[in-house]
Amino acid sequence: MVRMCRFLVCVFSFGFLMGGFSFAADEKGGDMQITEKIIKLPAPRLKSNISLEETIYKRRSKRRFTQQGLTLEQVSQILWSAQGITNKAGFRTVPSAGALYPLEIYAMKKDGFFHYIQEDHKIKLLSNKDLRSRLSDAAWGQSFIEEAPLDIIICAVYSRVTSKYGQRGTRYTDIEVGHAGQNIQLQAVALGLDSCVVGAFGLKEVAGLMNLPKDEEPLYIIPIGYTK
Numbered sequence: 001m002v003r004m005c006r007f008l009v010c011v012f013s014f015g016f017l018m019g020g021f022s023f024a025a026d027e028k029g030g031d032m033q034i035t036e037k038i039i040k041l042p043a044p045r046l047k048s049n050i051s052l053e054e055t056i057y058k059r060r061s062k063r064r065f066t067q068q069g070l071t072l073e074q075v076s077q078i079l080w081s082a083q084g085i086t087n088k089a090g091f092r093t094v095p096s097a098g099a100l101y102p103l104e105i106y107a108m109k110k111d112g113f114f115h116y117i118q119e120d121h122k123i124k125l126l127s128n129k130d131l132r133s134r135l136s137d138a139a140w141g142q143s144f145i146e147e148a149p150l151d152i153i154i155c156a157v158y159s160r161v162t163s164k165y166g167q168r169g170t171r172y173t174d175i176e177v178g179h180a181g182q183n184i185q186l187q188a189v190a191l192g193l194d195s196c197v198v199g200a201f202g203l204k205e206v207a208g209l210m211n212l213p214k215d216e217e218p219l220y221i222i223p224i225g226y227t228k
């Protein structure tokens with residue numbers, strides 16, 4: 001018992017010394033790695049050289065991407081378009097039934113897997129592995145998911161809305177995902193990028209790969225990049 005207490009004290013002290021970093025086992029690989037790191041994103045821009053009408057006109061599903069990576073500014077802008085906060089009350093770029101905000105936004109890139117935190121406009125590193133090929137496998141081999149330099153994944157916590165609206169909350173949440181997806185696609189065009197929304201994937205496989213909490217479901221994968 002005493003030995004166990006000593007062990008726990010050591011573990012907690014080490015965690016404290018690491019200054020907020022935490023460790024977790026990788027879902028498949030089983031190896032231990034740093035999984036918590038916050039990256040502050042550049043402020044989103046509010047002006048563009050392209051009109052809204054032109055972005056609507058130019059939006060097209062594209063499924064062949066070059067290897068060219070995106071800048072942090074581009075990633076920041078896309079995440080902001082999906083769920084960024086746009087007023088002091090905390091309202092966002094996308095409408096939400098009852099302002100209950102069931103959506104969670106994630107980004108998969110070559111350098112890791114991140115969760116968007118709209119408060120303070122930042123991302124949290126969840127894994128420093130490139131999970132895009134496994135995401136592509138979970139979407140029944142849609143290879144452009146692996147090729148794209150950025151995959152956005154929109155997930156939803158239905159209970160945030162069904163707790164107020166009952167079964168209707170499910171419909172409201174599904175509608176809201178469409179708003180976020182459209183914002184992302186139009187924002188991509190405004191940045192000179194292309195994208196495709198993907199709904200054909202194994203829910204369990206993607207949720208497992210992302211290590212999602214039990215009450216959260218993946219709804220959309222949106223690969224984004226420069227078209228070949």
Ligand SMILES: Cc1cc2nc3c(=O)[nH]c(=O)nc-3n(C[C@H](O)[C@H](O)[C@H](O)COP(=O)(O)O)c2cc1C
Binds near residue numbers: 062196197198199
């Ligand atoms: C809910 C939804 C799910 C979709 N899932 C996929 C998909 O899994 N794979 C894919 O290649 N395209 C997918 N698409 C994109 C459609 O194929 C595409 O929007 C359609 O062909 C029209 O082309 P456009 O987007 O260029 O106008 C999906 C679109 C929607 C709205």
